[in-house]
Amino acid sequence: MATNESESHPPVHPEKKSYSTRRDFLLQVGAVLNAIAGFMIGLPLVGFILSSLIKSTPPVWFSLGPVSNFQEGAMRMAVYENPYRREADGQTARLTCWVHRISGDQFKVFAANCTHLGCPVRWFEESQLFLCPCHGGAFYADGEHAAGPPPRGLYVYEHKIVNGELQVKAGVLPTLAFPV
Amino acid sequence: MSAKDRPIVSSLVNVAMWLERRLHLVKVWKATAGHPIPKSSASWFYVFGSMTLLCFTIQVLTGILLALVYIPSANEAYRSLEYLNYQQELGWFLRGVHYWGSNCMVVVMFFHMTQVFLWGAYKHPRELTWISGAVLLVLTLALSFTGQVMRFDSDAYWGIGIGAAISGRIPIIGAQVVNLLLGGPIIGSDTLSRFFALHVFVLPGAVIALVSLHLRLVLLKGINEYPEPGVQVHKQTYWRDYEETVHKDGMPFVPDGIGKDLVANGLLLIVIVALAVFVGPKGPEIPADPAQVISEAKPDYPFLWLLSAAALLPNGSEIILFFVFPLIAAILLFGLPFYSNVGEKHYSRRPISVLVVILTYLTIGLLTYAGITGPWSPRMEAWSGTPTKPEFIAGRSPVELQGALLLQGKQCRNCHAIGGEGGHRGPDLSAVGTRMDQPELVRQVIQGGGNMPAYGNTLSPQEVSALVSYLVSLRPQNTIPALNPTNPEKTERVSSGELPKQAKVGG
Numbered sequence A: 001m002a003t004n005e006s007e008s009h010p011p012v013h014p015e016k017k018s019y020s021t022r023r024d025f026l027l028q029v030g031a032v033l034n035a036i037a038g039f040m041i042g043l044p045l046v047g048f049i050l051s052s053l054i055k056s057t058p059p060v061w062f063s064l065g066p067v068s069n070f071q072e073g074a075m076r077m078a079v080y081e082n083p084y085r086r087e088a089d090g091q092t093a094r095l096t097c098w099v100h101r102i103s104g105d106q107f108k109v110f111a112a113n114c115t116h117l118g119c120p121v122r123w124f125e126e127s128q129l130f131l132c133p134c135h136g137g138a139f140y141a142d143g144e145h146a147a148g149p150p151p152r153g154l155y156v157y158e159h160k161i162v163n164g165e166l167q168v169k170a171g172v173l174p175t176l177a178f179p180v
Numbered sequence B: 001m002s003a004k005d006r007p008i009v010s011s012l013v014n015v016a017m018w019l020e021r022r023l024h025l026v027k028v029w030k031a032t033a034g035h036p037i038p039k040s041s042a043s044w045f046y047v048f049g050s051m052t053l054l055c056f057t058i059q060v061l062t063g064i065l066l067a068l069v070y071i072p073s074a075n076e077a078y079r080s081l082e083y084l085n086y087q088q089e090l091g092w093f094l095r096g097v098h099y100w101g102s103n104c105m106v107v108v109m110f111f112h113m114t115q116v117f118l119w120g121a122y123k124h125p126r127e128l129t130w131i132s133g134a135v136l137l138v139l140t141l142a143l144s145f146t147g148q149v150m151r152f153d154s155d156a157y158w159g160i161g162i163g164a165a166i167s168g169r170i171p172i173i174g175a176q177v178v179n180l181l182l183g184g185p186i187i188g189s190d191t192l193s194r195f196f197a198l199h200v201f202v203l204p205g206a207v208i209a210l211v212s213l214h215l216r217l218v219l220l221k222g223i224n225e226y227p228e229p230g231v232q233v234h235k236q237t238y239w240r241d242y243e244e245t246v247h248k249d250g251m252p253f254v255p256d257g258i259g260k261d262l263v264a265n266g267l268l269l270i271v272i273v274a275l276a277v278f279v280g281p282k283g284p285e286i287p288a289d290p291a292q293v294i295s296e297a298k299p300d301y302p303f304l305w306l307l308s309a310a311a312l313l314p315n316g317s318e319i320i321l322f323f324v325f326p327l328i329a330a331i332l333l334f335g336l337p338f339y340s341n342v343g344e345k346h347y348s349r350r351p352i353s354v355l356v357v358i359l360t361y362l363t364i365g366l367l368t369y370a371g372i373t374g375p376w377s378p379r380m381e382a383w384s385g386t387p388t389k390p391e392f393i394a395g396r397s398p399v400e401l402q403g404a405l406l407l408q409g410k411q412c413r414n415c416h417a418i419g420g421e422g423g424h425r426g427p428d429l430s431a432v433g434t435r436m437d438q439p440e441l442v443r444q445v446i447q448g449g450g451n452m453p454a455y456g457n458t459l460s461p462q463e464v465s466a467l468v469s470y471l472v473s474l475r476p477q478n479t480i481p482a483l484n485p486t487n488p489e490k491t492e493r494v495s496s497g498e499l500p501k502q503a504k505v506g507g
């Protein structure tokens, strides 16, 4: 079926030698011009695609509220606004972490993301364990790995107490490559 | 009566002839829909390719219509889906067709691939037809995954989290890949937008390009003849023989060869519509609220087997599952037409290929089944919501009853079933008293081990002994407690005929 396709096209005349230098020159100029133009358009496009990488978005300090919000000796989930939120984020801008007020000013703040594959871990007061709903990972109250497939303990956020408020350093999804 | 006597007919003929002279329609038709195929190719086994194409067409049509209403913003996506489900006229139907069309596309495509594999259609000279098909498989799975993100409910949200966690295991550039995947430091509106762009522009565009190539190759290199056992493919002679067959014993695909495709496609369409009407669209489930930590992040059917593998493989083997295994699979898949280029085509002469297919189907089928039941996931509500049958309580002493309460209150049943009810992450405890003796149980409770956390810090010594005495009592009627042969004192006691003292009911 493809054999007689060439018949429908007018035969191509072989170019005379005298034309070729001018045509070759135009071909080369055209190619170079397009390469430059392509670069001028392409570079910003690549820059746009990589913009989230270029813009630095490190974890930042923010407050989780007064220390008195956290009962001594208890583990509590704290909800905070993503420091890098946009209006369109809706309720996904409400992020969470687990706060353990061990005693007095002694705190430990954990990310809710399981260190295995990132599912949300939940605290069980009675058994004093974090359980992961996905593949049965378990962590002790100090965040250490207790059972199941997670390769390490929970991710721990840095924290400090400023003017009676508990501040943590977060805002980046913790993964094994970036364990906050 | 000739056309000349009827002016309308003759002018229509004139228009048709003019179009033919300008567009060469007859020639185009003969080179495409009417291209000759071997008579043997008009088989019921050869219908899956056109069925896959039908699914894709349905996805494009319903997808465009859904995009008229759907809003790809983290703030609005969920609500626009609820609107589609409950307020927009026939929105539920379109969502249903789009959801089931997508599942059917993956399944039918898998059948198509299996058939092409077993019938040896990928061999010389159709290597590129196979490779373009393999790329289409990858693209279709990518469409399926990005599609479930569009639902932007809790499962989709944590599903992206899983994607990020897997990417975060990539050596060296893991953090950068996670950032690119999410479009920022955290899951949010930018994440949904980029999955939306992939799902509606990039991936469908790529599929259309690849399908064009795939069909072009079908026209150029022909459709596979129905293979005969004993007939070998030789590079020197195959194409000559094939052209001869088509020439001597061929027929045009349309209208002579398309009948079975039409029947199969009609049936498939009915199945998809029936699923959409009677089962309906999926979700959206609970909203994507990170403060609601109740998601299991279960993916849609095409990815359940991967989740199962992640849960069932030994701890620490994730690198193999997510990076080594896909690499090997890709090499096997894309390399197939090169390392198996000639020779027998018929499956009855290719036992290894048949075995590969059976094993693949068994593996994916069983893993998918396991993914649906999810026995490795703790039942987070079992401790407070699952009742205990009377036979596991009746006749127990007060201490043992206290143990039963502890077992419930300390959330043991999230992982351990009693009488089949509860989590299945750990062993069922209905008859644990016949398997482990008292010291063993004490050690297991206090120290944990074998995928069980240690409870030494959360239980007082009295609580441990109450719990263990209850566990010892968990065994069927007329069975004796487990005996530890390394514990001579106990063995002696048993031989002196003190047992069985407890005739309690269980299991």
Ligand code: FES
Pocket: A114, A115, A116, A117, A118, A119, A132, A133, A134, A135, A136, A137, A148, A149, A150
């Ligand atoms: S994600 Fe938590 S155990 Fe797998």
